[in-house]
Amino acid sequence: MIRHIVMWKLKENAVGASRSENVQKLKERLEECRDIVPGMLKLEVGVAATDLESTYDLVLVCDFVDRAAMSAYLSHPAHEALKSFTAPLRESRQCVDYEF
Template sequence: MIKHIVMWKLKDEAEGADRATNGRKLKELLDACRGISPGMLTLEVALAQPGLEATYDAVLYSEFTDRDALNAYLDHPQHLALKPFIAAVREARQCMDYEV
C-alpha cells in the first residue's frame, strides 16, 4: 500500500478570494476526486481548525493499493484539472509518499 500525504499553506489572497474561501474551494475540488481512479482506498481532505495546532492550511491524506494506482490518480484528468487553481493559491506545498 502507498500512502500519499500533501499539505498546503495558502496565500492570504489569490484568485480574487481570501485564504478561507480558497481553502474551502480547494477542499471541495479535492473531495470531488474521491474514487476517480481504481486502487484508491482512502481520500480525506481537512482544513486547519481554530484552536488546534496547524502550520499548514490544508492536508490531503490518501491511500492506494500500489504505485500504479497512485500514478493513475495523479495522471487522472480530473486531478490534473485542479492543479492550476492549487498552484495559484498556494504559498507552500509539502508532500510525502511512502509504502507500508
C-alpha cells in the same frame, strides 16, 4: 499499499478570495477526486482547526493499493486540473508518499 500525503499553505488572498474561502474551495475540489481511479482506497481532506496553531491550512491523505494506482491518480485529468486550480492559491506545498 501507498499513502500519499499533501499539505498546502495558502496565500492570505488569491484569485479574488480570502484564504478561508480558498481553503473551502480547494477542499471541495479535492473531495471531487474521491474514487476517480481503481485502487484508490481512501481520500481524506482535513482543514486546520482555527483554534490550534498550524503551519499548513489543508491536508490530503490518500491510500492506494499500489504504485500503479497512485500513478493513475496523479496523471488523471481531474488531478491535472486540480494542480492548475491550486497553483495560484498556494504559498507552499509539502508532499510525502510511503509504503505501509
